[in-house]
Amino acid sequence: MLKITNLTVAYGQNIAVQDISLEVIPGEILALIGPNGAGKTTLVRAVSGLVSPQSGQITVDDQAIADIPSGERARMLSVVPQARHxxxxxxxxxxxxxxxxxxxxxxxxxxxxxxxxxxxxxxxxxxxxxxxxxxxxxxxxxxxxxxxxxxxxxSTPVLMLDEPTNHLDLQHQTSLLSLVRQLAQEKQLTVMMALHDLNLVSFVADQVALIVNGLLQCVGTPPEVLSSENISQAYQIPVDIVSHPRTGSPIIFPQGIVKERD
Amino acid sequence: MDAISKIVFTPAPIPACSPASSPMLRNRPFIFNILLLLAALIFSIALGAVYIPPGKILKILADQLPWVALEPDWPNSSVAIIMAVRLPHTVLIAMTGAALASSGAAYQGLFRNPLADPYLIGVASGAGLGAVVAMVLNWPTELGGYYLIPIAAFIGAILTVLIVYNLARVNGLVPLTTLILAGVAVGAFTSAITSYLMLTSDDQIYRAIAFLLGGSPMAGWNPVLAALPYMLVGMGLLSISGHSLNVLQFGEDEARQMGLNVDRAKIYIIITASLTTAVAVAFSGVIGFIGLIVPHIVRIIWGPDYKRLVPISIFLGASSLLVADMLARILLAPTTLPVGIVTALAGAPFFLWILRRAKREVFW
Known part of the structure; x- marks a missing residue:
């Protein structure tokens, strides 16, 4: 189990994430969403031990990751970095x-x-x-x-992914995420992933955490978090949310790009 | 959920692999390189004002072994030429080439930069300054004095590499341009101090040092014996750093996430590569481009795996510098060119070629 308690990370004077508490249990996928620069990547970096938090604690199975050497940490926790060449x-x-x-x-x-x-x-x-x-x-x-x-x-019990679907086309996005989904269930992995594409969130995640300006706005199931109110406020853009005709999961359309016809 | 989990990856067809042109060359790198090195060693001993045939050389060398006594069918002068002049020279050249090539490979991996070379990044100049300080203070007359020179060169090398690294670093990366610029600037600075020290020293020492820094290795057994322990330690430790170098190719952050102790690995590689470079410079002067060319050739033929790249570079570096040294002795015979001139003549065009390749990111 991955547990983040009151985590605050700062780069010099700039606070990147503030007082964030999250919990992910084995077999479950937590998606981190939020605008660019909200602190999703910082959170992943802090959990993987690349930056040390100013305050707060991160534990895997009740062991604080700050106390263990990098080699041992890498046996508990692995990271899929952002897609790049x-x-x-x-x-x-x-x-x-x-x-x-x-x-x-x-x-x-x-x-x-x-x-x-x-x-x-x-x-x-x-x-x-x-x-x-x-x-x-x-x-x-x-x-x-x-x-x-x-x-x-x-071979770690905790798997983290930092925007793994950036630059991937539709087929590769879905097949990568469905694979992660399948592995999380089969191998009871504890998964935390930062995601950009809000419409992929409800396909892959059990829990969603919405982060804005380094603060945790809300956390819950995809339908709970992906409300037009939450998303509009976080991304500063009005959105329409419709239900997927088959699965019922929320689909998000920014209003700015939906053509008005009358 | 069901719908998307049905999507499976369909791997693209794999292009048929073309069979390696020479299986021995490609699949048996160590056997190939050991044979190449043995040939280079023998020919390096054979060539000179008096040509000594390889068969004779082997007999003379075998005769030196305490438990072997052969009926001599060679002139005594051949024994003297081999034992006093050509053998120590050949061994020093081989060790120098091995040291420069393996430390070049390590610097390239450490900086993740294809143009890192002990000469181009200023480490060799720093080592040269250290060595010259030691020589000016106390010109070595016996073996004990020789042992001190590599230590001074090592201090010069490690200071230079730390200065260049910190000057060249931008956001945790060491870009090609800043690395070379910082290397050239720091190299010029240390060379200036070296020149000043030489000018203020006495005539005889000035000439000896100028000769050395011009790329002409020292003669006799003392430099060989003094270099040997440092070389064995330095190259031995470099040879086992391959895994760390491999993991570092993904960048420091990912290397950490994979569980590599990045800080320890970097310090280890900087210290061993700088020691190896420093010993080479202390007794053979500043010989450029071997540390750049050899790892590249190894990478092209045998792939980027540093676990093999570093040890193969040791062997190919030795053979390459022996070949360059033979050319230096043959081209204007009876005049011997400094071997550094030959490596520069061959290396500078190669450098420009890599520069153009690096832009297109073929290997990096």
Missing amino acids: MGGAFTVEQAVMMGRTAHMGWLGRECQDDRDAVKLALEQTNLKDFAHRSISKLSGGEQQRVLLARALAQ
Whole structure:
């Protein structure tokens, strides 16, 4: 279980997130939403130990992550970074194997456990046929799957994703998120992800946390949080919310781009 | 939920892999490179004013072993030439090439920058300054004095790399332009101090140092013996840093999230690479571009995995500098060119080629 208690993070004088408390249980996905610069990425960075909080606590299974060394932390908690172009001529298999760093010694010698974990991660992300291809020659969606596979190979109970669907097309967005959904249920992973696309939120998340200006506005199930009132206020733009005809989940249309016809 | 979980990835067809042109070259990097190095070593000993055939060299060398006694069918002068001149020279050149290439590979990985080279980033100049300070204060006359020079060079190298790194860093990254600019500026500054120190020293030392810094390695066994322990430690430690270098290629943040102790890894690599560079500079002077070219060739042929890249660079670096040194001895024979001139002649165009490639991000 991932538990964030009264977390405040500041970069110098600028407070990035303030007094945030959240809880995610195994098998559950928490989506962080909010405008650009709201503090979603900072939250992910703080939980993964890249920035130390000014105050508050982050615990995984009641162990404070601030107290444990980076190697051990990486066995509890893995991160899928934001989609971006990756250079380097490593093969997919080599890149995913590096997710095993926390389980290896200084020399990076692979043992059977490492090879098994990599094989499983490549299977789960459907990358087996890509194993010996160079990552720099993959498409954006494929590269993002490599980053997911690398995090899965890390074999941690907590998985965090920082806007994993940026720059991905519709098919790759949905297939990546459905895979995360499936793994969260099957392997009882505790998942926290920052998401940009509000309409993907109700497909993937059990809980949604809306963050604006570093403050937690509300947290709850997607229908609770994704109200036109909440979203309009957070994004400073009027929105219409309709129900998905089949699933009933909320779909958000910014009013500015909906053409008026009369 | 059901609808989207049915969407599956359909992998694009994989292009058929073209068979490696030379399986021995590609699949057996260490065997290939050891054979190449042995050939380079033998020919480096063979070449000179008096040509000594490789067969003779092997016999003479074997005869030096305490438990081997061969019937001599060679002139005594050949033994003297090999043992007093060519063998120590060849060993020093090989060690220097190995050191510059492996530390170049490590700097490239550490800075995630294809143009990092001990010479271009100013570390070699810093090591040169350290070495010259030691030599001006106390010109080595016996082995004990030689051991001190690499330590002074190491201090110069580590100070330079820290200054250049901090000058060049922008938002946690070390971009190509700032790295080279900071390297050139700091290199020019340390070279100026070095020149000043040389000018104020006495004539004999001035000439010796000028010769060395011009890229002409020291002669005799003393520099070889003094360099050997530092080289073994430095390159041994560099060879096992490959995994850290690999993980660092994803950037420091991701490396941390993957569980690498990033600060420890960086300090380890800076110290070992600077030590290795410093020893090479202390006894062989400033020889540019080997640390740039060799890791690139290794990367192109054998891939980017630093676990192999660093050790292969050690072997290929040794052979490459031996070849450059043979050219330096042959091109204007009987005059011997400083080997640094040959590496610069070959390396500068190569540097420009990489610069153009780096823009297109083929390898990085």
